[in-house]
Amino acid sequence: MKHRRFTIAAALLACGGWVVAPAAADELKLDPGKPIKHYTSNSNDGYSTGRGMVFTAQESFELTGLGLYTKAESTPLNATLEVYKIVVTRGNVLAGATLVGKGTGPLRGPLEYHNVDLDAAVNIEDGASYLVRFLYPEAAQENWFYDFDPVRFGDPPVDLGLVLLIDGTQGGNTGNFVAPPIQLVYSSGCKYTIKKSKAKGGCNTCPAKGDSFSSGQDCEVVEDCDKKVKGKISCPGGGNGFCKIKGKRSSCG
Known part of the structure; x- marks a missing residue:
């Protein structure tokens, strides 16, 4: 059981x-240890199909929300959060994946991490791999990304303690060279x-x-x-x- x-x-x-x-609650930035860059302005820049991060958990914890580093002062971004338990960590990571968590909420305000709660806490299992991502149809005032890609830049997985960060995604696929600045919000105590x-x-x-x-x-x-x-x-x-x-x-x- x-x-x-x-x-x-x-x-x-x-x-x-x-x-x-x-x-x-605590927060963990999925930071690959590379500079975060301002890439585009007044653009959706791929979030309509979803941008996310792939990681493998190195211990069990309860995920309660996600945050995205963005600027949306004039128009809120009506975001959907998704958490998938995945079986492959390269290429189309949605192949065989199971949606285990979801949430919705607005992202609005100055350039900073904006958190949105999941509808229910997700039990992240030690040793399992996951995709966490944001989707929204609107254009953000500023879009920021990391240059992080094992193929183009030869970046190895990054040990963040709680998780091992593997790659970024667009549209559920790791075949892109930028990764979104996402943070995990998880229960503590x-x-x-x-x-x-x-x-x-x-x-x-x-x-x-x-x-x-x-x-x-x-x-x-x-x-x-x-x-x-x-x-x-x-x-x-x-x-x-x-x-x-x-x-x-x-x-x-």
């Missing part, structure tokens, strides 16, 4: 009272393995025994986390009711 992961704003019984622990879970008040989507959740409690090492937690969490699928859970400390980060 494959266990699930949840990123939840949870009410946890700790230190003698109920406390609210919002889910924390204390993680717990659920030992008991009970639905209350009509909730039908409570975590099961063996699933994990992120409390959002800050930590640097696992010893910073409470050994055990218990309490109520809102129904992960929304709607009425809640879940009563008990969990045991599993990891930090």
Whole structure:
């Protein structure tokens, strides 16, 4: 049985009272270590068919959103985010791929990273490969890219710790020599393995025994986390009711 992961704003019984622990988040720029360049202005520059990054996960984590470095002060970019689990990392990486996450939201503002949430957190599996990408029909005021390509420039995969960065894509294919400046937004903090879970008040989507959740409690090492937690969490699928859970400390980060 494959266990699930949840990123939840949870009410946890700790230190003698109920406390609210919002889910924390970290960001990882998919930066190949090369200069980022301003390529075009007032152009869609390939985002209508999607521009993305290919990576292999080097540990498991929960992906909650993506960010794109762009300038869109005058007109918002109505972006769609897509996350694919892929079986090939060169050429047409969508061949045999499975869509595992999606989200929509506007990109608008000065030149910086603009984040958009996924509709639901995606469990990124250690050792698996993924494509993350942005699509939108509008023209951005400025489009910035990395010159990053194993074929044209001989660039090797880049070890970013959490992931191994492999290549950039346009239209789901790595046959281009630029890569978009994308960052991963992922949950962090204390993680717990659920030992008991009970639905209350009509909730039908409570975590099961063996699933994990992120409390959002800050930590640097696992010893910073409470050994055990218990309490109520809102129904992960929304709607009425809640879940009563008990969990045991599993990891930090």
